[in-house]
Amino acid sequence: MIEYELIRSKRKTVSITVKSDGRVIVRAPLLASVRRINEFVESKEDWINKNVKRVLENPAPNPREFTPEEKKRLVKQARILITQRVEYYAPIVGVSYNRIAIKDAKTRWGSCSRDGNLNFSFRLVLKPLELLDYVVVHELCHRIHMNHSKEFWQEVERVLPDYKDRRKKLKNS
Secondary structure (H helix, E strand, C coil), rough: CCCCCCEEEEECEEEEEEECCCEEEEEECCCCCHHHHHHHHHCHHHHHHHHHHHHHHHHCCCCCCHHHHHHHHHHHHHHHHHHHHHHHHHHCCCCCCCCEEECCCCCEEEECCCCCCEEEEHHHHHHHHHHHHHHHHHCCCCCCCCCHHHHHHHHHHHHHCCCCHHHHHHHHH
């Protein structure tokens, strides 16, 4: 049995995250039974082992720290560029959105709330435009599917047929 840290919260599904130090974090609904959680973890054992091995063999570099002045400049650049790219892609995806926020996220490039709020890491402005566009399209497609289902990925592919290459480049950058 795989060792993991369990975090319960007001969520509907069970999820697994492998941290950069190899720890396995399982998030589960408050009322999910330990048996159900363990069965889920067992069903994902190959995926977990593969990802633990990957992060331990290829540690991710620490995100670069920025001076307050650098950060302020990058946030301003990101706000302008990301807003332009969201405005460009939203009609192509066929969705609307509420607001765009630029955050100091170090572990995720973007997120989308059920209310249509889009959040992006200012660090995206340091990536090539094709990778920034992938994150923008990815988050906009969550306005249609708030998951990573087959239908979600089909929507991403409709807009960016080469999304798999872009996703891989982003993961390796």
